[in-house]
Amino acid sequence: MVNGSEVVRGFPHLDTVRAAITALYRRLSPEGVHSYAPSVLPADVAFADQDDLHLGAQRVARALVQHLRLPDARMIVSFREMRHAASVELTAGPEYFIELNDRFRTHRRDIGAALAHEIMHVLLHRLDLSFPGTRDNEILTDTATTYLGAGWLLLDAFREDSVSSQKLGYLTPEEFGYVLAKRAIALDEDPSPWFTSPQGYTAYTKGRAQALRDAQQPPLTTAGWTGRHRYAKDRRHAREHPDPAPPDDSVAYAFESDPDGMRVSFPCPTCLQRIRVPVRGRVRARCGLCRTILECDT
Numbered sequence: 001m002v003n004g005s006e007v008v009r010g011f012p013h014l015d016t017v018r019a020a021i022t023a024l025y026r027r028l029s030p031e032g033v034h035s036y037a038p039s040v041l042p043a044d045v046a047f048a049d050q051d052d053l054h055l056g057a058q059r060v061a062r063a064l065v066q067h068l069r070l071p072d073a074r075m076i077v078s079f080r081e082m083r084h085a086a087s088v089e090l091t092a093g094p095e096y097f098i099e100l101n102d103r104f105r106t107h108r109r110d111i112g113a114a115l116a117h118e119i120m121h122v123l124l125h126r127l128d129l130s131f132p133g134t135r136d137n138e139i140l141t142d143t144a145t146t147y148l149g150a151g152w153l154l155l156d157a158f159r160e161d162s163v164s165s166q167k168l169g170y171l172t173p174e175e176f177g178y179v180l181a182k183r184a185i186a187l188d189e190d191p192s193p194w195f196t197s198p199q200g201y202t203a204y205t206k207g208r209a210q211a212l213r214d215a216q217q218p219p220l221t222t223a224g225w226t227g228r229h230r231y232a233k234d235r236r237h238a239r240e241h242p243d244p245a246p247p248d249d250s251v252a253y254a255f256e257s258d259p260d261g262m263r264v265s266f267p268c269p270t271c272l273q274r275i276r277v278p279v280r281g282r283v284r285a286r287c288g289l290c291r292t293i294l295e296c297d298t
Helices: 014-034 053-067 108-127 134-147 152-156 173-187 198-214 225-240
Strands: 074-080 086-089 095-101 165-167 254-256 263-267 274-278 282-286 293-297
Touching: 014 134, 014 173, 053 074, 053 108, 074 108, 086 108, 095 108, 108 134, 108 152, 134 152, 134 173, 152 173, 152 198, 173 198, 225 254, 274 282
Parallel strands: 074 095
Antiparallel strands: 086 095, 254 263, 263 274, 282 293
């Protein structure tokens, strides 16, 4: 939780975020991911100042538990002074204990955001899905919360003014926007009307621009002229120098020698798993993980 200090911006964790999206598709399947549509609605997690603190927190927690399809999971929410925004006790259940920072007693509209992250810890624990290391595991949690329909709350909790700032979660605002946009594209959903934070909405538009660029990279036919020109140059170089070249971080695709001819690998714009297709002009590829149909010009 950032409050009053500088907020990290941009896309410093993008590789881990993309790996997290791939991991969700592998663990849940495309049908499982799509079962979390639509997103949790603002009315279901609204928290007015006049609402009873503990009853309201229990109500919001119950709505998030239902949205995330957690069976027989009762969340007991309490408040205390602590450094972080919240914490959850991960046990076998059926009850889970969530502690929220005391500041949420007076910042009630952000209780849903804090609960969403902690309840996602419970879901990932039940799914036995984790990344090594605290940092990457928290990035997985933020990504899963957002991609499964509750993380727009975390982005909407991002606010800045001339004297203070607040951000929840480990992703940057733009990374939250990126994951939210990837979900919106995959599930045909528009989250923009839900934002109450102008800064959150701006971060969403920047993240969405990055997400759209994923679908405009060679060898996809939607790639622009500049990308296609660079791709043709790299393809010619790969044919003239068949030994594998070191990875080029400036492009997402890579050429590989194959007994049956050259192939190109690139990330699926939906689930980010790498796809390998033959280099032979126009081809239609189907991602083996999320089953997205991709039009390519290799």
